[in-house]
Amino acid sequence: MENRSLKKVTSVWIITILVLFLASITLGIIMRFNQGTQLHLKPNTFYATLTTHGVTMIGIWAAAGLVAINYLLSRYVKTSAGLSIFALVFTVIGVVMLWMSTFAGNFHAAWTFLYPLPLAPYAAWKAWATNLFLWSLVVFGVGWLVWSVGMMAQILRNYSITEIFAWQHLTGKEPEKKTPPFILISSVSLIGIILCLLAAVVLLVFFFMEMYTTGVKNDALLMKNLTYFFGHTLANEALYLGLAAVYELMPEVGGRKKFGTTWYVALGWNCTMVFVLTAFFHHMYMDFVQPGGFQIVGQLASYFASLPAAAVTAFSVATLVYRNRIKWSFTNLLFxxxxxxxxxxxxxxxxxxxxxxNIILHNTLWVPAHFHTYNAMGNVLLCLGFFWWAAHDFSGTRDTFRSHWPTLTLLLIGGFGFVLMFYLGGASSVPRRYAVYPEGIANGAPLATAAAWFAVVYLVGMLMVFLTIIRRCTKAFSPAS
Ligand code: HEM
Structure with a gap:
């Protein structure tokens, strides 16, 4: 069961993530107002803001998923508060280094820092800023890799390899030892996270070899494949960590029977594990030197990575809520x-x-449209559901919806309005990553202004969530808890 130090470190994580989230939303709003021409940032300041926003957002929501499963794992296996503290310290140091590299050093190669852009002679900033940026990734990577490997090792003490993948469920017969869906999804996601962090290690070593040794030149295609294997996979696996929390908590909070692992749940998540690791090839469609076979794998894996997990989860959640008396608390609504x-x-x-x-939508606002939808209105809400539940658990307060409906209304109107403007922009071919839109793109700026105001509404909703959560989380430190 959850111990006091685990509660304390989880509280500090939750508060840290939410503070960084509010700051990063503000950076996003500044960018949208700039694209709407209400603000006038210098182009390199815009791109430094984009870089800070992108890396911070991807980082904190991957960490949020790890925080959730680290806490909930303690229901099944022994978990370590120490490793969580270690990862927290590394994350905070990493954020300070990252923000210094972008705001003080003006590093602005975006969260994808695509080779060879960060290196001389292409870099439009000082070499120390590239160094600091790449070392900030090392610090994040070490913290999360050690933490993830630690969690995986704890799972493997109680469950065999066959059991973590729930293979004993695939026969359709009732197995002797069942694998809880939470263990299956956490394991599948942790393995993906460990693999993509290892790819990041190789990528960073290649960068450092070229930076610190004369005569070394990397292969640009290999570097791009490694970058997207790391970045795309991390962003995707983060979502599945949030789903693990939903499988564990949604029936419990709703007063229903826990979800079980069936043959199709086991099969769906095993397929997801394999296909998520190869879906990143869809980032390489415009790289015509990439072997053709990988492009086909990219397209097929993109379909198969999302479909089994989505179908199985949608079915499980639909059977939970359809014609069933379920308790609708704020946690469950967020889920x-x-x-x-x-x-x-x-x-x-x-x-x-x-x-x-993709030939039409490539590098238009359709891209931030879809990933902001499954992040800002997907994974963020799933993790927030966990944060809300944990904060109420720590403080022993009842989790109701009644007094919080204005908060939810703000999040819904602000969040969906914000992403809708991205979709409309994408559908009319407004390019992504432009600090200011060229004159020929008539509706880029008005859509950006509308999006910025929707995002302000979302920010107010988030602030209200934050204030409630922070009040409850601090109770984890009171002697009575
Ligand atoms: C309301 C909250 C948010 C606002 C206002 C916002 C705003 C923005 C804006 C304006 C851009 C630049 C889009 C472009 O022109 O290409 C951007 C990019 C980005 N955002 Fe957000 N965002 C929000 C939430 C999030 C969340 C929750 C995540 C991830 C968990 C995220 C991750 C990213 C990433 C990775 C990029 C970089 C995209 C690229 O490099 O093309 N954002 N965001």
Whole structure:
């Protein structure tokens, strides 16, 4: 069962993530107002802001999923508060280094820092800023890798390899030892996270070899494959960590029977594990030197990575809520809306990953449209559901919806309005990553202004969530807890 130090470190994580989230949303709003021409940032300041926003967001929501499963794992296996503290310290140091590299050093190669852009002679900033940026990734990577390996090792003490993948369920017969869905999904996601962090280690070593040794030149295609294997996989696996929390908590909070692992749940998540690792190839469609076979794998894996997990989860959640008396607390509403946001964003992603569509939608605002949908209105809400539940658990307060409906209304209107402006921009070919839109793109700026105001509404909703959570989380430190 959860111990006091685990509660304390989880509280500090939750508060840290939410503070960084509010700051990063503000950076996002500044960018949208700049694109709407209400603000006038210098181009390199815009791109430094984009870089800070992108890396911080991807980092904190991957960490949020790890925080959730680290806490909930203590129901099944012994977990370590020490490793969580270690990862927290590394994350905070990493954030300070990252923000210094972008805001003080003006590093602005975006969260994808695509080779050879960060290196001389291409870099439009000082060499120390590239160094600091790459070392900040090392610090994040070490913290999360050690933490993830630690969690995986704890799972493997209680469950065999066959059991973590729930293979004993695939026969359809009732197995002797059942694998809880939470263990299956956490294991599948942790393995993906460990693999993509290892790819990041190789990528960073290649960068450092070229930076610190004369005569070394990396292969640009290999570097791009490694970058997207790392970044795309991390962003995707983060979502599945949030789903693990939903499988564990949604029936419990709703007063229903726990979800079980069936043959189709086991099969769905095993397929997801394999296909998520190869879906990143869809980022390489425009790299014509990439072997053709990988492009086909990219398209097929993009379909198969999302479909089994989405179908199985949508079915499980639908059977939970359809014609059943379920207790609708704020936690469960966040979970439910988060699943819907994840599915909508997933459909947008599949549309984009189809090669014939990608020729038109490539590098338009359709791309941030779909990933902001399954992040800001998907994974963020799933993790927030966990944060809300944990904060109420720590403080022993009743988790109701009644007094919080204005908060939810703000999040829904602000969040979906914000992403809708991205979709409308993408559908009319407004390019992504432009600090200011060229004159020929008539509706880029008005859509950006509208999006910025919707995001302000979302920010106010988040602030209200934050204030409630922070009050409850601090109770984890009171002697009575
Ligand atoms: C309301 C909250 C948010 C706002 C206002 C916002 C705003 C923005 C804006 C304006 C951009 C630049 C889009 C472009 O022109 O290409 C952007 C990019 C980005 N955002 Fe957000 N965002 C929000 C939430 C999130 C969340 C929750 C995540 C991830 C968990 C995220 C991850 C990213 C990433 C990775 C990029 C970089 C995209 C690229 O490099 O093309 N954002 N965001």
């Amino acid at each position: 439910f809306i988060g699943i819907i946001g994840w599915l909508i964003g997933g459909v947008g992603a599949v549309i984009d990953s189809t090669i014939s569509n």
